[in-house]
Amino acid sequence: MPAEVLDARDIARALTRISHEILERNKGAGDLVLLGIPRRGVPLAHRIADRISAVEEYDVPVGSLDITMYRDDLRMKPARTLLPTEIPAGGIDGKVVVLVDDVLFSGRTIRAALDALSDVGRPRAVQLAVLVDRGHRELPIRADFVGKNLPTSLAERVSVRLAELEDDGSVDSVAIGVPAPATKGESA
Amino acid sequence: MTSTTYLLKNARILGGEPTDILIEGGVVAGIEPPGGLEARFARTSTSGGEGAEVIEADGLIALPGLVDLHTHLREPGREDAETVETGTRAAALGGFTAVHAMANTDPVADTAGVVEQVWRLGREAGYCDVYPIGAVTVGLKGERLAELGAMADSAARVRVFSDDGHCVSDPLLMRRALEYVKAFDGVVAQHAQDPRLTEGAQMNESELSGRLGLAGWPAVAEEAIIARDCLLTAHVGSRLHVCHVSTAGSVEIVRDAKRKGWNVTAEACPHHLLLTDELAATYDPIYKVNPPLRSAADVEALRAGLADGTIDIVATDHAPHPHEDKDCEWAAAAFGMLGLETALSIVQHTMVDTGLLDWAGVAERMSYAPARIGRVADHGQPIEVGAPANIVLHDPAATRTIDAAESASLSRNTPYAGMELPGRIEATFLRGRPTVLDGKLWGGTA
Amino acid sequence: MKRHLLSAADLTRDDAELVLTTAAELRSLADRPIKKLPALRGRTVVNLFFEDSTRTRISFEAAAKRLSADVINFAAKGSSLSKGESLKDTALTLEAMGADAVVIRHSASGAPHRLAHSGWVRSSVVNAGDGTHEHPTQALLDAFTLWRHLGDSKPGGLEGRRVAIVGDVLHSRVARSNALLLQTLGAEVTLVGPPTLLPVGVENWGAETSYDLDAVLPKVDAVMMLRVQRERMQGGFFPTPREYSRRYGLDGRRMATLQDHTIVMHPGPMVRGMEITADVADSSRSVIVEQVTNGVAVRMAVLYLLLGGSESESNE
Numbered sequence: 001m002p003a004e005v006l007d008a009r010d011i012a013r014a015l016t017r018i019s020h021e022i023l024e025r026n027k028g029a030g031d032l033v034l035l036g037i038p039r040r041g042v043p044l045a046h047r048i049a050d051r052i053s054a055v056e057e058y059d060v061p062v063g064s065l066d067i068t069m070y071r072d073d074l075r076m077k078p079a080r081t082l083l084p085t086e087i088p089a090g091g092i093d094g095k096v097v098v099l100v101d102d103v104l105f106s107g108r109t110i111r112a113a114l115d116a117l118s119d120v121g122r123p124r125a126v127q128l129a130v131l132v133d134r135g136h137r138e139l140p141i142r143a144d145f146v147g148k149n150l151p152t153s154l155a156e157r158v159s160v161r162l163a164e165l166e167d168d169g170s171v172d173s174v175a176i177g178v179p180a181p182a183t184k185g186e187s188a
Numbered sequence: 189m190t191s192t193t194y195l196l197k198n199a200r201i202l203g204g205e206p207t208d209i210l211i212e213g214g215v216v217a218g219i220e221p222p223g224g225l226e227a228r229f230a231r232t233s234t235s236g237g238e239g240a241e242v243i244e245a246d247g248l249i250a251l252p253g254l255v256d257l258h259t260h261l262r263e264p265g266r267e268d269a270e271t272v273e274t275g276t277r278a279a280a281l282g283g284f285t286a287v288h289a290m291a292n293t294d295p296v297a298d299t300a301g302v303v304e305q306v307w308r309l310g311r312e313a314g315y316c317d318v319y320p321i322g323a324v325t326v327g328l329k330g331e332r333l334a335e336l337g338a339m340a341d342s343a344a345r346v347r348v349f350s351d352d353g354h355c356v357s358d359p360l361l362m363r364r365a366l367e368y369v370k371a372f373d374g375v376v377a378q379h380a381q382d383p384r385l386t387e388g389a390q391m392n393e394s395e396l397s398g399r400l401g402l403a404g405w406p407a408v409a410e411e412a413i414i415a416r417d418c419l420l421t422a423h424v425g426s427r428l429h430v431c432h433v434s435t436a437g438s439v440e441i442v443r444d445a446k447r448k449g450w451n452v453t454a455e456a457c458p459h460h461l462l463l464t465d466e467l468a469a470t471y472d473p474i475y476k477v478n479p480p481l482r483s484a485a486d487v488e489a490l491r492a493g494l495a496d497g498t499i500d501i502v503a504t505d506h507a508p509h510p511h512e513d514k515d516c517e518w519a520a521a522a523f524g525m526l527g528l529e530t531a532l533s534i535v536q537h538t539m540v541d542t543g544l545l546d547w548a549g550v551a552e553r554m555s556y557a558p559a560r561i562g563r564v565a566d567h568g569q570p571i572e573v574g575a576p577a578n579i580v581l582h583d584p585a586a587t588r589t590i591d592a593a594e595s596a597s598l599s600r601n602t603p604y605a606g607m608e609l610p611g612r613i614e615a616t617f618l619r620g621r622p623t624v625l626d627g628k629l630w631g632g633t634a
Numbered sequence: 635m636k637r638h639l640l641s642a643a644d645l646t647r648d649d650a651e652l653v654l655t656t657a658a659e660l661r662s663l664a665d666r667p668i669k670k671l672p673a674l675r676g677r678t679v680v681n682l683f684f685e686d687s688t689r690t691r692i693s694f695e696a697a698a699k700r701l702s703a704d705v706i707n708f709a710a711k712g713s714s715l716s717k718g719e720s721l722k723d724t725a726l727t728l729e730a731m732g733a734d735a736v737v738i739r740h741s742a743s744g745a746p747h748r749l750a751h752s753g754w755v756r757s758s759v760v761n762a763g764d765g766t767h768e769h770p771t772q773a774l775l776d777a778f779t780l781w782r783h784l785g786d787s788k789p790g791g792l793e794g795r796r797v798a799i800v801g802d803v804l805h806s807r808v809a810r811s812n813a814l815l816l817q818t819l820g821a822e823v824t825l826v827g828p829p830t831l832l833p834v835g836v837e838n839w840g841a842e843t844s845y846d847l848d849a850v851l852p853k854v855d856a857v858m859m860l861r862v863q864r865e866r867m868q869g870g871f872f873p874t875p876r877e878y879s880r881r882y883g884l885d886g887r888r889m890a891t892l893q894d895h896t897i898v899m900h901p902g903p904m905v906r907g908m909e910i911t912a913d914v915a916d917s918s919r920s921v922i923v924e925q926v927t928n929g930v931a932v933r934m935a936v937l938y939l940l941l942g943g944s945e946s947e948s949n950e
């Protein structure tokens with residue numbers, strides 16, 4: 001049975017803090033673009049954008065960046081369904097792009113996202129915001145903004161639920177547990 | 189080589205009661221109830237000079253040597269596909285003591301010289317008598333009659349004439365051929381296929397051909413020619429044989445012609461008694477044959493026609509092709525499939541085991557009738573004292589899984605590979621001499 | 635998805651909709667400065683064309699290259715009739731080259747099927763048109779075009795939509811594949827043509843059939859006009875080209891009887907003035923140019939879904 005480590009309030013607080021850190025680091029919201037990595041990075045990016053807008057009275061462009069075709073394990077698994085890539089109208093050239101994802105683990109997803117991003121345009125800078133950093137990096141990648149550092153063992157599985165993506169009316173949570181042998185972890 | 193005497197013990201002639209059969213001097217020398225012939229041989233060992241070779245034939249059916257009216261031996265011209273020698277080996281293993289070699293060789297068997305060559309090659313091989321079929325028209329071109337009389341008068345004594353592979357589609361030419369062969373009691377064996385209706389045809393025209401995008405070979409292209417030829421035969425008072433009848437409609441037309449008393453005979457091929465056009469969906473040209481595999485309803489009608497005598501005989505249309513002619517896309521592949529070594533098994537499976545035909549019926553359809561149609565005096569005779577000892581011993585209880593690689597034919601294009609079929613030829617005797625014993629080739633050159 | 639795409643019948647409704655949604659994502663990527671995706675990096679796609687078709691080959695080539703695959707174009711000589719290059723020998727050569735996918739165009743119906751099932755190659759086989767049999771990627775791009783215009787680009791969007799396929803159904807691989815695929819996607823198909831150009835047994839294809847184009851046109855949401863090939867004109871399938879055009883051609887007068895939203899399609903290349911007049915082909919209803927554009931996205935989707943993860947499925 002997975003144990004909840006963050007509840008809805010914890011998540012809300014973490015996102016608020018990340019939003020402020022982004023603003024502080026970038027001295028305002030002037031040329032920010034938030035790109036969520038589907039699936040769960042996308043609603044998180046929107047939530048952060050809402051928080052920034054509330055503070056700055058300015059709509060931060062938000063989009064999504066699918067990294068499926070850039071994955072380095074494509075050949076090892078059945079073809080994956082593509083998820084939407086939506087680049088805001090102003091593009092990303094010269095902008096500060098903040099990539100948003102739910103869990104940072106091996107770093108391979110972010111590596112793929114950086115490749116995908118370079119095919120879309122040339123940002124002035126790229127930063128990374130994650131809700132949870134569970135460690136075990138396999139690439140020299142680190143997050144700029146972290147909601148919660150969560151030490152885990154490799155066998156454990158971190159599952160993030162976000163209300164926007166759940167049909168069953170469940171609320172936000174981050175839980176940790178050891179999956180039954182048959183289930184596939186998604187926290188990479 | 190002095191001819192050996194053989195005693196076949198407990199063989200069931202045409203599936204009847206167990207009987208002992210004595211073969212001596214190339215003829216059937218005695219037929220008695222079990223043990224009845226023992227008195228004539230004190231010793232039944234193989235060593236004794238006056239003893240007989242004993243063959244235990246318990247459970248085996250004795251049939252008259254089978255006669256095929258439709259075999260492609262490919263020699264001369266396509267010795268990469270088959271030779272007279274390899275083809276007659278396959279024939280012997282299939283229980284045949286006589287085969288009729290189709291004329292579509294290279295050169296075409298349209299002269300006395302070529303038919304005599306084939307005839308001689310058959311005698312040299314010695315596994316089975318070979319009766320050449322003469323072409324109806326020069327070069328199978330359908331333009332003018334070949335020298336039918338010269339072939340009839342040759343050493344090969346040709347009585348069956350066919351352009352098989354091609355249809356004698358010109359009605360006037362067909363009429364002339366039918367008339368002309370009356371002079372020497374010949375028969376025209378027609379490959380019934382209207383050429384215009386079958387341009388580019390690849391498979392039975394059906395819903396499936398439409399789906400597969402393979403040009404259709406409609407039943408009417410066969411039936412229209414058969415109907416016309418029946419009328420022509422009646423008109424000129426000649427003899428027509430219809431090759432490889434494949435459709436229910438054709439069976440109906442032949443039935444009607446016979447009812448009218450016309451001199452029409454017809455053959456069905458083993459593959460048309462068993463396989464259907466559904467197999468074309470594999471796009472595997474091993475199932476490509478001419479006429480094509482038809483529907484299940486056609487298969488039923490052929491079986492019924494064969495059972496009631498509308499269709500007189502089973503003929504193999506044994507058509508060997510080298511591997512590369514089948515190992516390609518459907519449209520590029522050659523038409524035809526092997527048939528000699530599996531014919532009796534298919535007939536047992538489709539006709540005997542289904543109760544449509546008894547073994548006497550099999551003897552009629554696969555030995556007596558084809559010999560009659562081909563005017564072959566030495567074959568197709570009942571197993572009786574004094575008759576030439578052309579005999580097959582068939583084990584109806586055996587089953588075998590067909591392995592293309594085991595075929596005696598030079599080619600491997602059997603559509604039955606991997607199928608389990610009933611029945612096995614144990615022995616074949618040609619004029620008292622075994623060509624097959626224990627299911628294996630025996631002897632050779634006479 | 636199965637390992638090969640030989641017939642539109644190989645696709646379940648889920649498969650087909652996955653191709654369409656994937657193509658929709660890929661189509662939007664076409665607007666980016668860098669059109670290339672790395673998904674098939676290191677994979678080899680062979681375009682094996684036994685029959686000339688520059689349009690289809692270029693479409694597949696662009697699709698494979700945009701997915702970063704290595705592309706080898708192999709224009710083999712010889713049709714099934716001339717017995718030029720044998721299909722088998724060519725296949726063995728490709729196998730030796732290590733092709734991951736073979737896109738094959740051949741004049742013989744079933745040639746892709748033979749290639750896929752004879753043990754000659756291990757690659758995925760994509761049928762790019764075989765004889766008078768099928769052309770499944772053309773049907774997919776047609777379905778994709780229909781789906782964008784009539785189906786709101788949503789799964790189930792073609793349910794109940796009515797499509798007329800008009801012309802030489804007998805010899806058309808496009809018609810066969812479309813009849814199968816559009817019905818799989820829930821559309822209602824009517825095959826229209828002179829009786830001589832409708833195959834035997836067409837009544838069992840699940841589609842409606844009609845000999846009367848004028849009666850069909852007002853009822854449909856899309857009209858797909860098929861090319862009439864020159865050799866049919868000599869084949870005696872209809873008395874004269876003029877009579878064919880009069881009875882089965884789409885001209886301005888007939889176009890006026892269509893509903894406002896109805897679109898006009900043609901797989902190309904068109905015989906203007908024969909099955910379709912220039913004013914219809916160039917009208918605002920015509921989506922013929924868009925069909926070509928969509929072809930690349932759909933073929934990218936097919937290659938991606940067939941090859942994306944085909945190497946091993948147990949390496950989780």
Ligand SMILES: [Zn+2]
Nearest residue numbers: 352353379431
């Ligand atoms: Zn024939």
